[in-house]
Amino acid sequence: xxxxxxxxxxxxxxxxxxxxxxxxxxxxxxxxxxxxxxxxxxxxxxxxxxxxxxxxxxxxxxxxxxxxxxxxxxxxxxxxxxxxxxxxxxxxxxxxxxxxxxxxxxxxxxxxxxxxxxxxxxxxxxxxxxxxxxxxxxxxxxxxxxxxxxxxxxxxxxxxxxxxxxxxxxxxxxxxxxxxxxxxxxxxxxxxxxxxxxxxxxxxxxxxxxxxxxxxxxxxxxxxxxxxxxxxxxxxxxxxxxxxxxxxxxxxxxxxxxxxxxxxxxxxxxxxxxxxxxxxxxxxxxxxxxxxxxxxxxxxxxxxxxxxxxxxxxxxxxxxxxxxxxxxxxxxxxxxxxxxxxxxxxxxxxxxxxxxxxxxxxxxxxxxxxxxxxxxxxxxxxxxxxxxxxxxxxxxxxxxxxxxxxxxxxxxxxxxxxxxxxxxxxxxxxxxxxxxxxxxxxxxxxxxxxxxxxxxxxxxxxxxxxxxxxxxxxxxxxxxxxxxxxxxxxxxxxxx
Amino acid sequence: xxxxxxxxxxxxxxxxxxxxxxxxxxxxxxxxxxxxxxxxxxxxxxxxxxxxxxxxxxxxxxxxxxxxxxxxxxxxxxxxxxxxxxxxxxxxxxxxxxxxxxxxxxxxxxxxxxxxxxxxxxxxxxxxxxxxxxxxxxxxxxxxxxxxxxxxxxxxxxxxxxxxxxxxxxxxxxxxxxxxxxxxxxxxxxxxxxxxxxxxxxxxxxxxxxxxxxxxxxxxxxxxxxxxxxxxxxxxxxxxxxxxxxxxxxxxxxxxxxxxxxxxxxxxxxxxxxxxxxxxxxxxxxxxxxxxxxxxxxxxxxxxxxxxxxxxxxxxxxxxxxxxxxxxxxxxxxxxxxxxxxxxxxxxxxxxxxxxxxxxxxxxxxxxxxxxxxxxxxxxxxxxxxxxxxxxxxxxxxxxxxxxxxxxxxxxxxxxxxxxxxxxxxx
Numbered sequence: 001x002x003x004x005x006x007x008x009x010x011x012x013x014x015x016x017x018x019x020x021x022x023x024x025x026x027x028x029x030x031x032x033x034x035x036x037x038x039x040x041x042x043x044x045x046x047x048x049x050x051x052x053x054x055x056x057x058x059x060x061x062x063x064x065x066x067x068x069x070x071x072x073x074x075x076x077x078x079x080x081x082x083x084x085x086x087x088x089x090x091x092x093x094x095x096x097x098x099x100x101x102x103x104x105x106x107x108x109x110x111x112x113x114x115x116x117x118x119x120x121x122x123x124x125x126x127x128x129x130x131x132x133x134x135x136x137x138x139x140x141x142x143x144x145x146x147x148x149x150x151x152x153x154x155x156x157x158x159x160x161x162x163x164x165x166x167x168x169x170x171x172x173x174x175x176x177x178x179x180x181x182x183x184x185x186x187x188x189x190x191x192x193x194x195x196x197x198x199x200x201x202x203x204x205x206x207x208x209x210x211x212x213x214x215x216x217x218x219x220x221x222x223x224x225x226x227x228x229x230x231x232x233x234x235x236x237x238x239x240x241x242x243x244x245x246x247x248x249x250x251x252x253x254x255x256x257x258x259x260x261x262x263x264x265x266x267x268x269x270x271x272x273x274x275x276x277x278x279x280x281x282x283x284x285x286x287x288x289x290x291x292x293x294x295x296x297x298x299x300x301x302x303x304x305x306x307x308x309x310x311x312x313x314x315x316x317x318x319x320x321x322x323x324x325x326x327x328x329x330x331x332x333x334x335x336x337x338x339x340x341x342x343x344x345x346x347x348x349x350x351x352x353x354x355x356x357x358x359x360x361x362x363x364x365x366x367x368x369x370x371x372x373x374x375x376x377x378x379x380x381x382x383x384x385x386x387x388x389x390x391x392x393x394x395x396x397x398x399x400x401x402x403x404x405x406x407x408x409x410x411x412x413x414x415x416x417x418x419x420x421x422x423x424x425x426x427x428x429x430x431x432x433x434x435x436x437x438x439x440x441x442x443x444x445x446x447x448x449x450x451x452x453x454x455x456x457x458x459x460x461x462x463x464x465x466x467x468x469x470x471x472x473x474x475x476x477x478x479x480x481x482x483x484x485x486x487x488x489x490x491x492x493x494x495x496x
Numbered sequence: 497x498x499x500x501x502x503x504x505x506x507x508x509x510x511x512x513x514x515x516x517x518x519x520x521x522x523x524x525x526x527x528x529x530x531x532x533x534x535x536x537x538x539x540x541x542x543x544x545x546x547x548x549x550x551x552x553x554x555x556x557x558x559x560x561x562x563x564x565x566x567x568x569x570x571x572x573x574x575x576x577x578x579x580x581x582x583x584x585x586x587x588x589x590x591x592x593x594x595x596x597x598x599x600x601x602x603x604x605x606x607x608x609x610x611x612x613x614x615x616x617x618x619x620x621x622x623x624x625x626x627x628x629x630x631x632x633x634x635x636x637x638x639x640x641x642x643x644x645x646x647x648x649x650x651x652x653x654x655x656x657x658x659x660x661x662x663x664x665x666x667x668x669x670x671x672x673x674x675x676x677x678x679x680x681x682x683x684x685x686x687x688x689x690x691x692x693x694x695x696x697x698x699x700x701x702x703x704x705x706x707x708x709x710x711x712x713x714x715x716x717x718x719x720x721x722x723x724x725x726x727x728x729x730x731x732x733x734x735x736x737x738x739x740x741x742x743x744x745x746x747x748x749x750x751x752x753x754x755x756x757x758x759x760x761x762x763x764x765x766x767x768x769x770x771x772x773x774x775x776x777x778x779x780x781x782x783x784x785x786x787x788x789x790x791x792x793x794x795x796x797x798x799x800x801x802x803x804x805x806x807x808x809x810x811x812x813x814x815x816x817x818x819x820x821x822x823x824x825x826x827x828x829x830x831x832x833x834x835x836x837x838x839x840x841x842x843x844x845x846x847x848x849x850x851x852x853x854x855x856x857x858x859x860x861x862x863x864x865x866x867x868x869x870x871x872x873x874x875x876x877x878x879x880x881x882x883x884x885x886x887x888x889x890x891x892x893x894x895x896x897x898x899x900x901x902x903x904x905x906x907x908x909x910x911x912x913x914x915x916x917x918x919x920x921x922x923x
Contacts, residue, residue: 099781099802107782108897108923109826109847111855114867114916116745117540119841122781122826124897124923150781154832154840242838246702246733298832300775300805318784318800331797343779343803343830 029166029219029292030267030277031073035080038062039071039096041126041149041161042089044274046225048252049262050456054230057090057159058274059147068274069257070221070296071147071163078142078170078206084135088126094161095125096135097150099343100143100317105136110151122150142169142206143317144292144345146221154245158229160257162296164221167317169206175199176210180288180351204290204347205319212313214290214349218281222340222448222464223257224250224297227457250299253453253464255279260454263466281446282469285423289350295340301464302337302449309334310348317345337449352470416443416467423470442470523573523639529553530590532625532649532661533583534720535561539736540746540836545700546720547660548584558583563741564695564771565647565663572642572670572677581630585722589622590635591650592665593809594792597622597637603651621650642667642676643792644693644767644811654729655719660741662771664693667792675765675813676794683788683798687765687815691752696806696844697741698734698772698833712837732773737833737843744834744845745865750827752848755820762819766848768804768812776844779803779830780816782823789813803830816848822900824849852889853898855923858913860887867916876910888913897923 040060044067045053059071062085076082081104088094093110103123110121126133149161177199200213232243255263256277263279265272283289291310295301313320313332320331338346405411408430417434419427423442429435437443447454447465456462531553536544549561558581570576578590591597605619625631649661669677675685701714715732736743755762766785770776778785780802787799791811798815806812816825828834829844836842847854858867861874875888889901891908899912915921 097781099779100784102782104895106895106897106923107823108893109824109855110922112922113919114856114858116856116865118866119745120922122828150826152840153828154835157832244702244705245832245835245838246735247705298830315799316784316801316803322797329797331799339805341803341805341830342777342832344777344801344805 029073029075029164029217031075031164031166032061033075035076036083036085037072037074038085038087040065040067040087040089041094042067044069046160046254046257046274047262047272048259048456049462050459052227052457054225054227054252055159055234056225056230056274057094057156057161059086059096059161059163062087066274068276069160069254070223070277071161073164073166073219073221073277074147075166075168076139077168077172078139080139082137082139084147086126086133086135088128088131088133091128093121093125093127093131093151094156095121095123095133095150096147097123098135098137098145098147098165100145100345101137101139101141103135103137105134120151122153125151139167141317142167143204143314143319144294144347145317146294146296146345148296155233157296158225158248158298159233160223162221162223164219164292164294166219166292169203171203171206171208172201175201176203176213178210178213180286198288200288204292204349205314207319207321212290212319212347212349213288215287216281216283217290217292218279219256219277219292219294220279220303220340221256221277221294221296222301222303223254223295224299224453225252225254226250227252248298250297250453251455251457253297253301253448253455255464255466259456260462260465279466280469281466282441282471283352285470286351286353289352291348291350293338293340293346293348295342295344298342300342301340301453303340303446304337304449305350305446305468306336306444308350308352309336310338310350312338312346312348314347315344352468414443416441416469443467522571523575524571525575525577526570527577527579527633528568529579529581530565531558531561531581531583532588533558533561535563535660537563537741539700540743540842541839543700543837545714545736546716547699548656548720549660550663553581561660563660563699563738564697565661567664567666567693568647569666569668570640571668573639574667575636575638576640576665577633578635579630579632580625580634582625582627585627586656587620587624587626587651588656588661589620589624589650590647591622592637592640592645592647594643594645594811595637595640595665597635605652619652621653624651640665640667641792642669643789643794644769644813645792646769646771646809646811648771655715655727657771658699658715658729658732658734658773659719660697660699662695662697664695664767664769666693666767675815676789679794681796683795685765685788685794685813685815687763688755688759689751689753689762689764691750691764691766691816691848692740693767693769694750694778694827694846695740696768696770696772696776696778696829697738698774699736699738700734700837702731702733702735729773734772734774735837737772737829737835739844739846743836744842747846749824749847749849749851749854751851752816752818752825754818754822754850757820760819761817764816764818766814766816768806768814770806770808770810773808774833775805775807775831776833777803777830778806778827778844780848781826783816783818783825785812785814786817787812787814822850822853822894823896823898824853824855850900853894853900855898857890857899857901858888858916860885867913869914869917872910872914872917875905875913879905879907879910885909890916893923 040062043057046056046069047053056069058067058069060067061072106124112118145165149156180198204212226248256279257275267278268276311334322329413433416437418437418440419429446468453464530550535549536546547563549563550565551559551561552566553559582588600623603620604616606616623634645665647665649656704713752764784800784802825848827846834843834845861870878885884905890899890912894900
């Protein structure tokens, strides 16, 4: 096994080179950092995996000159004074509002001639055809927020005028050590699990005690579209024809602006020019993964992870504690399906532990039993790591898959089949099967539990789903060469 | 996010508090006389919408019904007896989810739906009042518990609730300035100001493009004809989204005052109710709701949310904390029920804040909803005469751009109103 691992690493090096990377770091959400952002609002087209494309209106970076779906993720630091300068290239007025923060720029709603019946915008707007407007706020609290148009929202929010804001906490510069095992609330199988101390330097919130520390973070900004509505905006609205909003019914669902399977393609792929962000959570076993959920649609979505529960630690940008940073009751809640409500944000921590699977997915000997919450990278690297055998129910040493595998010609294998049910193990693959998982990760679906949402215009599978990958090896995003072809880009594991 | 404090101690303390606190102030018997009758309301686009509603009446004065029905306020521990006079063509009843009552024997309906065999089905959750009848104390809710509740018809509710037979029942705590009796280990529910309840609802049917020409097929008009067979509302898709029976821009801004020095904060109680069939997400801009109670149950800890989920049939009690800065907070349904039959902006939208900062200030002649040169001339005349016009005290605009005024009518007010009349200052 060691030989194979080495070989793989050599292969990565050969394939991508090990030069300093300018692409997103492996733990951080894609986006733009800073405190001054120049945005445009314009129209573009969203590409869907069924071969269609739909018109959208989106915010974009003025430097790129084009809108994107969703708008650029703005990443700022707590305490920053943030200025967003909006240039509106759409025909009608567009504005920008951020629930949960107090603006220091003007907030008065737009009542032309003071007329209540002529309200056009909840906040000051940039007029159509090149108008500009500046919005300023102080990011006094960390957390997950969003910006969206405050003008003609019935149409503009359905068209895509929204984007995420991440405010990083001040305590990110400090190191805090916590017991990540004790924080699992709902663990009846193993109530007395031994303490697992881990230190973090990245946190979701100014929690004071490190309880929101994480190893990796991923954004899930979800939205939906009714193609009939998008076509109405493109063709019928300019002719003055009405749209019956009571008949609006979503038939496309997006995570970070992409419908599956595009969610799993690499960021910034050339065939999705307006949809730069992907959504494919990749992590090591037992790593703490922060999931930032934002629902910019109009429907509720039940988001489901398999395998382990999520621990929701914040809602609407507020830590779920009565007294953040000091002794207070813990209001965090655990669930395997989280309701994503329109306009709401939720931050949840997820850890894949593999507990209770019934076999030793690590495939280690008895002298090297992994602890229930032990990160495998650490484990694999340090053979002498202290064995934690009490209490708990780690799988028996070398416990094999508790089923008899059917004959190869009776198996249906996914593209991520590595040939072995054990993490980090490869085996010979049947001809024409697998091949997208040379590093033997464990891939499984994260998705909306409203099954109709797993389609693209009624074609299954698609829509609101992605694959989460439990990756046994040290991770690092590769540089993406310009000449990478499409099939390579659907194999993110090739770059791990 | 630390682990919880000793739970046992808290439970004991809570139990003690409950025992001591249950000796409520004088519990009274409150008789509420409601008349159920058809009414007509007008939407902002001019459409007349028939509805079924409640009104409080006396035998001498038969008042018209309102949408929603009147807010009924009673005290903690009171016994509420409903007397109903039914002027609708169908039987009606009253129920209050969250308050105890003794259900009657099953009330069955064996009328056959069109094309279906006759089968008995439950028609009502509570004792009915037949068309043309008046029954005293037809529904009694003894020892009501404090909080925010919906009252609604319990008869064929799939039809009668969308038709408008609902309203808010507020049960006060018995202590001034407290939403709920103070209880150890519970969220603080004290307030300085109680805003009017914010009751979400929706009305009128769907636009049917299969007809020639396409037309609105209205549940309301079909149902006011009182069909004799049960009617399915499975395709009922309302096109008007209402707060307190009104679609924006009709309806009022909701007075939620800023703190007045020397106080640094002011707590306003906002009761949120959803009588519609659709879940809504009341989203507030520029502030957070502190959610202290659900369905009349005080929470242990308040939740800070700017976009809480308010499902159909549910109530939330929220405290809005304000400092001394004056201003307005938009409140709208983030599920985008913010149009009037397709025309935006409208629907479930309102503004919370200081009415003295209303962006529509300056409309002093005829209150026609619009600032015109007539308003400017009237204001100029008042200014020259040395008079004071509070409704046009728009100078200075504060940092938010809102016309909070300075308590005096000056030439600056006249100039600013002139700007608004000419469309040069839309804020």
